Amino acid sequence: MKCEDVADRLSAFIDGELPEAEWLRVQQHLDACARCAADRESLSVAWDQVPALPRAAPRTDLWPRVEARLAGDSASRLWPRLSWSPFPTLATAILIVGLLLGLRLGDLIVKPNALAPDAGPERTEMQYFADVFPGSLADAVLSQRVETQNADGRRLAR
Numbered sequence: 001m002k003c004e005d006v007a008d009r010l011s012a013f014i015d016g017e018l019p020e021a022e023w024l025r026v027q028q029h030l031d032a033c034a035r036c037a038a039d040r041e042s043l044s045v046a047w048d049q050v051p052a053l054p055r056a057a058p059r060t061d062l063w064p065r066v067e068a069r070l071a072g073d074s075a076s077r078l079w080p081r082l083s084w085s086p087f088p089t090l091a092t093a094i095l096i097v098g099l100l101l102g103l104r105l106g107d108l109i110v111k112p113n114a115l116a117p118d119a120g121p122e123r124t125e126m127q128y129f130a131d132v133f134p135g136s137l138a139d140a141v142l143s144q145r146v147e148t149q150n151a152d153g154r155r156l157a158r
Contacts (some may be wrong), residue, residue, distance in 0.1 A: 001029045006036045014044055 006029050012018050013026045030037045 001025050003029075003033060003036055006030065006033070007039065010036075010040055010043055014040065014047060 006013075006026055009018060009022065009026055013023060016023075018026065030040055
């Protein structure tokens, strides 16, 4: 058994509260360790002096004060967790609205026709880019008429 284990059990050892097997292990350690034996001796002396101390009667106004303090502490600890401050709530709401607006505006910047009604599957437009030069291969490919069929079997021209 280690000194730390004995120190944890020393008070119970002196009071005779340990089971017999544990009491024997503590006793064996105390027989072998002078430091723990000195700790046991000083604790025994202190316990022997306790009955000689005068008994003090508690004040009659002590319990009402303790009870009031406990009631005040529990209320003061509970209320901050239940209450809310309007400033962080308002800041969070503004942040969420700003984030949603920013996402919507970002969609409009990336896709300028995002607010326009959908033209449907019948009409598809092709956009020409500014860097396609007239007479180039890209201009020839983009200016060709392409006919395809959709899932319904209708012909689409692009």
